[in-house]
Amino acid sequence: MPQPVANLEQIDEHLMEVVRALHGAVKQGVSHKDEPQIMDKAITDCKEILDEIMAGKVKEWLN
Amino acid sequence: MFTDKIELKDFDKMDPEYKDLLGHVLTIQADCEIGGPHLYVEKMLPAAPTKLDQLIVARTAAEEIDHYRKVARVAGDIGVDVSFVLSQPNEKRFVETFRGSITTWEDNSVFGFLIDRIGRYQLEEFYDCSYLPLQRILPDIVTEELGHIEYGYNKTLELIQSGDAGKAKAQRAVDFWYVRALDMFGRSGSIKSERYRYWGLKRRSNEQARQDYINEVGPILTQMGLTVPDPNKGRRYN
Numbered sequence: 001m002p003q004p005v006a007n008l009e010q011i012d013e014h015l016m017e018v019v020r021a022l023h024g025a026v027k028q029g030v031s032h033k034d035e036p037q038i039m040d041k042a043i044t045d046c047k048e049i050l051d052e053i054m055a056g057k058v059k060e061w062l063n
Numbered sequence: 064m065f066t067d068k069i070e071l072k073d074f075d076k077m078d079p080e081y082k083d084l085l086g087h088v089l090t091i092q093a094d095c096e097i098g099g100p101h102l103y104v105e106k107m108l109p110a111a112p113t114k115l116d117q118l119i120v121a122r123t124a125a126e127e128i129d130h131y132r133k134v135a136r137v138a139g140d141i142g143v144d145v146s147f148v149l150s151q152p153n154e155k156r157f158v159e160t161f162r163g164s165i166t167t168w169e170d171n172s173v174f175g176f177l178i179d180r181i182g183r184y185q186l187e188e189f190y191d192c193s194y195l196p197l198q199r200i201l202p203d204i205v206t207e208e209l210g211h212i213e214y215g216y217n218k219t220l221e222l223i224q225s226g227d228a229g230k231a232k233a234q235r236a237v238d239f240w241y242v243r244a245l246d247m248f249g250r251s252g253s254i255k256s257e258r259y260r261y262w263g264l265k266r267r268s269n270e271q272a273r274q275d276y277i278n279e280v281g282p283i284l285t286q287m288g289l290t291v292p293d294p295n296k297g298r299r300y301n
Contacts, residue, residue: 001072003142004139007146011132012132015132019126022122022124033115043114046117050100054100054105057150058150
């Protein structure tokens with residue numbers, strides 16, 4: 001068997017959490033289409049999560 | 064032609080060329096998956112026309128991040144570390160289309176309609192491929208890419224139907240992305256592409272996949288009331 005990459009599990013788990021959190025926030029917003037405040041909160045939550053991923057500081061995710 | 068099907072446990076026994084090609088194609092695929100959100104999240108998440116569209120931008124990014132994760136997992140299991148693409152600046156992306164940034168809604172819409180369709184084409188290359196762990200992650204990824212394509216199509220159509228100004232914006236965006244889409248298939252007559260096919264890692268030559276795309280997209284653009292750009296104009300690779 002080949003030797004898997006170090007930190008593969010940790011990065012995989014972190015990204016799985018990120019994806020889960022994003023889907024949760026989107027679902028919360030979409031299911032309250034007539035409540036702008038809830039939608040705004042969902043958008044803010046998505047932005048915070050995505051900003052972290054876009055920054056790409058992988059070492060910080062693993063700490 | 065190589066016709067066997069390979070599991071992870073068989074990987075060590077494979078020819079070095081096979082290992083190299085598989086690692087290379089997984090690295091590029093991972094880069095393209097994460098390269099999409101890096102193009103549009105910063106400007107489009109705050110600027111999408113409605114709150115619902117903002118949330119759909121976020122959902123699309125979530126799905127692309129998950130695609131990256133799945134591809135990175137397949138690569139990581141064979142010892143290929145693709146995590147560097149998570150922090151790679153856009154200008155260093157493997158595929159030129161992902162260098163830069165999307166700053167207008169029409170570009171974001173057409174990107175989904177035309178470039179996510181290329182994503183679908185690239186993933187379809189791996190259907191029935193020789194490396195089974197790669198084959199297994201495809202169905203869910205392709206289903207989500209189809210959703211991105213449909214959303215991009217619908218938003219482009221909305222723009223066209225909004226009036227002459229909207230239609231002109233859509234046409235300009237199509238003119239910009241269409242040639243980039245065609246270049247994403249790579250050079251015609253590529254020797255590397257032949258080797259991918261020899262090892263059962265891809266199905267079609269670059270030129271065949273590109274022609275299939277042209278044949279599919281042309282009638283859709285015409286039906287939308289847009290002009291199909293000259294497929295040879297402004298191209299980097301023929």
